[in-house]
Amino acid sequence: MADKQSSGAHILLTGGAGYIGSHVAVVLLEAGYDVTILDNFANSSPVAVERISEIAGRKPHLIRADLSDRDSMEAIAAQIMATGLDGAVHLAGLKAVGESVEQPARYYDQNINSTLNLIEILKICQAPVVVFSSSATVYGELNDSPVAESALTGPTNPYGMTKLFNEQILADQARADGAWKVVNLRYFNPVGAHPSGCIGEDPLGIPNNLFPFVAQVAVGRRKLLKIFGGDYPTGDGTGVRDYIHVMDLAEGHRMALDHALSREEGFVQAINLGSGRGNSVLEVVDAFGEAAGCSIPYEIAPRRSGDVAEIYADASLASDLLGWHPTRVLADMCRDHWAWQSLNPQGYGPAGENGEACT
Numbered sequence: 001m002a003d004k005q006s007s008g009a010h011i012l013l014t015g016g017a018g019y020i021g022s023h024v025a026v027v028l029l030e031a032g033y034d035v036t037i038l039d040n041f042a043n044s045s046p047v048a049v050e051r052i053s054e055i056a057g058r059k060p061h062l063i064r065a066d067l068s069d070r071d072s073m074e075a076i077a078a079q080i081m082a083t084g085l086d087g088a089v090h091l092a093g094l095k096a097v098g099e100s101v102e103q104p105a106r107y108y109d110q111n112i113n114s115t116l117n118l119i120e121i122l123k124i125c126q127a128p129v130v131v132f133s134s135s136a137t138v139y140g141e142l143n144d145s146p147v148a149e150s151a152l153t154g155p156t157n158p159y160g161m162t163k164l165f166n167e168q169i170l171a172d173q174a175r176a177d178g179a180w181k182v183v184n185l186r187y188f189n190p191v192g193a194h195p196s197g198c199i200g201e202d203p204l205g206i207p208n209n210l211f212p213f214v215a216q217v218a219v220g221r222r223k224l225l226k227i228f229g230g231d232y233p234t235g236d237g238t239g240v241r242d243y244i245h246v247m248d249l250a251e252g253h254r255m256a257l258d259h260a261l262s263r264e265e266g267f268v269q270a271i272n273l274g275s276g277r278g279n280s281v282l283e284v285v286d287a288f289g290e291a292a293g294c295s296i297p298y299e300i301a302p303r304r305s306g307d308v309a310e311i312y313a314d315a316s317l318a319s320d321l322l323g324w325h326p327t328r329v330l331a332d333m334c335r336d337h338w339a340w341q342s343l344n345p346q347g348y349g350p351a352g353e354n355g356e357a358c359t
């Protein structure tokens with residue numbers, strides 16, 4: 001049932017064909033929003049857009065463009081002006097921590113310019129509402145868990161720095177113009193997939209993150225999981241993280257948008273989206289093996305530089321402000337991530353090859 005605020009509101013969803021974006025698109029469409037996906041498909045597939053429509057029973061509009069390209073900004077704004085706009089959910093950007101260390105200038109160029117251009121587009125369209133995809137990486141290694149929004153920030157890599165810079169850019173815009181409403185959503189570790197198994201995480205190349213790597217071991221694409229560090233000061237010696245089901249995360253975006261659109265006055269607010277619980281790597285390996293009906297072969301390898309032993313969220317502000325409560329647990333995350341991976345062993349594949357409807 002669409003909420004009052006959402007029915008008919010039109011939202012620009014940047015990066016809407018990506019992993020998080022495709023799930024946000026489904027949730028917004030099902031909630032009655034009109035959605036325009038803006039994506040350059042650099043790290044996503046056009047097949048995902050078709051699947052979004054199949055799941056939601058409604059089609060998003062699509063603009064294929066690079067948001068970081070200043071020259072295309074006027075054209076994008078003109079295209080959107082035609083239909084009117086109420087706000088944006090901004091996910092477009094590069095997101096690999098390790099890659100950002102090797103290619104910092106590319107990450108600053110892409111991630112910062114995308115946000116600066118989006119602000120100009122929203123000014124032209126007179127739609128000063130942004131829900132921004134930030135990250136727990138802004139907290140760095142400075143805080144004990146549970147980590148609240150008031151904790152110290154100090155990213156340890158260029159990717160995390162672009163997230164913090166973008167939060168600051170949006171906050172400064174809201175301070176300069178009181179009409180702006182900004183919610184900076186700080187994701188902990190998004191995992192899982194839509195229960196249909198038709199959309200999910202499809203990383204390019206070798207997955208950097210634990211869940212997609214384990215899923216590819218389970219489906220036979222990878223031989224062995226390397227567990228980075230078995231000697232951390234945690235229960236079983238492996239790293240502890242706050243895993244959050246991507247559907248809970250997507251619903252958090254819808255609730256943040258409803259909240260922003262229902263407010264009269266401008267504001268800026270950072271909000272954690274995490275479960276508030278920590279799970280170790282070994283707990284994930286066991287739970288995923290249970291879901292996939294197989295044992296996940298692994299070996300303990302040296303620690304990965306930049307990793308913290310343990311981090312999980314204080315998610316009380318999301319509850320107090322948005323009424324958001326994650327409802328899916330680790331077993332749900334593994335079950336749904338496995339459903340996606342087993343139905344799509346090669347991910348979306350080259351456009352056209354897997355274009356048929358997801359069974």
Ligand code: WQD
Pocket residue numbers: 095097134135136137187188189190208209210211213225226227228229238239240241281304307
């Ligand atoms: C989780 C745990 C690893 C891979 C990153 C980004 C963060 C956010 C989420 C975007 C750690 C261990 C992992 C592997 C392993 N992304 N691991 N073997 O590092 O907590 O966060 O993704 O916003 O910005 O930093 O997630 O999944 O990489 O690692 O042992 O092959 O799994 O050491 O303990 P991380 P992750």
